[in-house]
Amino acid sequence: MPPPRPTLVARLRGAWRTLVAEVAKFGTVGAVAFVLDTTLYNLLVFGLPGLVEGPMAGSPLLGKVVSTSVATLFSWTGNRWWTFRRRRSEAMGRELVLFLFFNAVGLGIALACLAFSRYVLGLDSQLADNIAANGIGLALGTLFRFWAYRTFVFREELAEEEREARRAAAQGLSARVR
Numbered sequence: 001m002p003p004p005r006p007t008l009v010a011r012l013r014g015a016w017r018t019l020v021a022e023v024a025k026f027g028t029v030g031a032v033a034f035v036l037d038t039t040l041y042n043l044l045v046f047g048l049p050g051l052v053e054g055p056m057a058g059s060p061l062l063g064k065v066v067s068t069s070v071a072t073l074f075s076w077t078g079n080r081w082w083t084f085r086r087r088r089s090e091a092m093g094r095e096l097v098l099f100l101f102f103n104a105v106g107l108g109i110a111l112a113c114l115a116f117s118r119y120v121l122g123l124d125s126q127l128a129d130n131i132a133a134n135g136i137g138l139a140l141g142t143l144f145r146f147w148a149y150r151t152f153v154f155r156e157e158l159a160e161e162e163r164e165a166r167r168a169a170a171q172g173l174s175a176r177v178r
């Protein structure tokens with residue numbers, strides 16, 4: 001006899017638990033990537049205050065590209081092997097290309113915020129750069145990237161995840177029958 005079909009409520013609970021776990025892990029990886037990106041950007045553009053000027057002081061947008069690229073590689077590794085480990089496919093190259101593409105779009109969002117702040121509003125202080133690129137731009141880019149990673153990059157659901165959802169649903173059914 002096949003196992004009973006999970007109820008809608010059991011499936012929703014399982015999906016909710018998965019989503020909450022993924023958001024928490026995504027946030028952790030993102031927080032570390034944020035620290036890496038922000039620290040590297042500030043060192044490249046502003047250097048060590050009072051000691052040395054940043055090597056990219058005259059190129060803040062290029063500095064942002066470099067810092068975000070380093071953080072992106074860290075983020076892909078963390079998300080592939082931890083956050084979405086149950087969703088990753090065997091096509092690692094495909095995942096990486098999609099991940100890089102969606103990160104480039106996210107970088108474009110941050111660059112647009114930084115460029116607007118610098119070149120339209122005329123704000124070029126360290127604080128203004130960090131609010132524009134690493135605050136507003138990062139928040140908007142992060143929302144976009146989470147949706148894109150979950151929808152397009154790490155979309156392959158493994159059989160184990162489905163088995164867990166069925167087990168949870170079956171346990172819910174058997175508890176109600178008693």
